Amino acid sequence: MKNANTFDSYRVTINENNLPTGIIYKHKNLIDNLNHWHKFMICNTEKHKRNVILGAILDHVHPLDLIPVSYGKDHGTAHFLARNCGPAITKLAKDNLTVPNPEDPSKPFKLTIILKFATTSEFKVDVQKNIVGALTRRYDSSTRTLDLSNFSEERGLTEFCPLSQPKIMYFVLHLSKHLVPLPERFILSHNRIKLLNSLDAISGVKVVYLDFSNNLIANIDNLMPLKTSEVSELVLDQNPICDNYDSTIAYVKDVERYCPKISILDGVLIKEGIFSVIKPNFLCNPDCYDLANQFLEYFFTIYDSRNRMMMEGLYHTNAMFSLTASYIPGQLSSSSAHLRVYNNCARNLLKIADFSRNTEYLFRGAYTIMKIFNQLPPSEHDPSSFKVDVIYSTPNCAVINVCGVFRELPQNLLDAERCLGFSRTFALQMLSAGQEWVIINEQLHVYNALNVQLSTSFKNPKPTRIDIIPVAETVKDQQQLANALKIITNLNTDWSKKCLEECNYDLKKALALFIDLYKVDKIPSEAFLNM
DSSP states (O other): OOOGGGGGGSOEEEOTTTGGGTHHHHTHHHHHOTTEEEEEEEESOTTOOHHHHHHHHHHHHTTSOOOOEEEEEETTEEEEEEOSOHHHHHHHHHTTTEEOOSSOTTSOEEEEEEEEEEETTTSOOOOHHHHHHHHHHTEETTTTEEEOTTGGGOTTOSSOOOTTSHHHHHHHHHHGGGSSSOOOEEEOOSSOOOOOGGGGGGTTSOOOEEEOOSSOOOOGGGGGGGTTOOOOEEEOTTSGGGGGOSOHHHHHHHHHHHOTTOOEETTEEOEETTEEOOOSSEESSGGGHHHHHHHHHHHHHHHTSSOGGGGGGGEEEEEEEEEEEEOOTTSTTGGGOOOHHHHTTOOOGGGOSSGGGTTTTSEESHHHHHHHHHHSOOEEEOGGGOEEEEEEEOSSEEEEEEEEEEEEOOSSTTOOOEEEEEEEEEEEEEOTTSSOEEEEEEEEEEEEOOHHHHHHTTOSOOOOGGGGOOOOOSHHHHHHHHHHHHHHHOBOHHHHHHHHHHTTTOHHHHHHHHHHHHHTTOSOGGGBTTO
């Protein structure tokens, strides 16, 4: 009879057939022995490349360690060796040794594991020389820049080295200390990196530049390893973390908490000396403050009114308008982020299957634009959320961008109120008379609100719309107020003008006058439309 301790003396095969027998627990000592190489065999791999297969397996067991070596493929079955990976084996066993196939979901990868395929004394692996060679090829000593972007695709690597694996990233960064002179700038983009703890490998090295663009960093707390660094320039663009902010100032402040010496973020200068250069609003010319303030107040007051057709006079006869919409995953608003009503008229060029139709959703003419506005849900914008940039200004034209939050107003009891984020860019032109600005081009972008927007929007009380309608200063303004009064009261044009003239074109007073006259039956029937 064999002693219970003799399990370590022979190979054990684990497959989906013997998993129910508790084989994982029977051979736990074999799995956890650091001196044993285990062989992983993967079926359904005929049409797939090494990095796809191994990447899928490593993503599946993340954040557990699994470092594959000596990859090969025989008759459609891929295989590799790994050791010191007990928790990863246990995770795979719990999932019935099945890993989703990212390229063909109908044919998942099926694994078989041979425990103690070899010992470390029988099979030695030394990848250090190969990795150092790859690092040397990617190092620019003149700028002291080490480019590790998309490192797993490096042609000279004999082993799969995804920097998304913390241990592999640590090992690669540790080997970078062999370079002369020591690198000060690291490019780590396009590596699916989620965690930055592996930066400990270059502690003591003066690192001034880190590029983590196009990775999977999702939380500001992931930057903790940078807290004691000398990094002055950081790139986080195209990471999920960027979707958590609608405010540049909030984003910068949070990054500064973990990178106290940073001066350039995502290629933008944010600090000169001890002073921040990031401001909530930007005016290219201080003289355009009144224009931006009055235009935006008037525009959103009318846009949020019952009839957006009143805005027609704000647009040039040949004005152009386009709309785009995008869904941002991972937000509290994601569950209600259906943007179908916006996508129906959206000009998302990357999503247009027939590119010959790209001009169909570039709307031309003030009346056409009004019809599109009336197809969109009624809304209420939160002025306290607005961030405004006047990016161009001359006496005769201006370009204004405003971003913020609005909510759709329910049109019936079954509709739910929901918040959306927006960005609008207006190109304005002064008409020849010199007294009237009109919109000649507008671009609107709509997306589901970010978490930070949901937590901060609509917190300040907002005055009723009628209190913030600006005073009519031109003949055109008077005509627009007359149209508004017609819509509200059903009065004809003449009587609408009479009421407004009596009240010096104060719409609130004109409505009060109408109500008083209507109560005592002082308005004849011919004063009304359709009577």
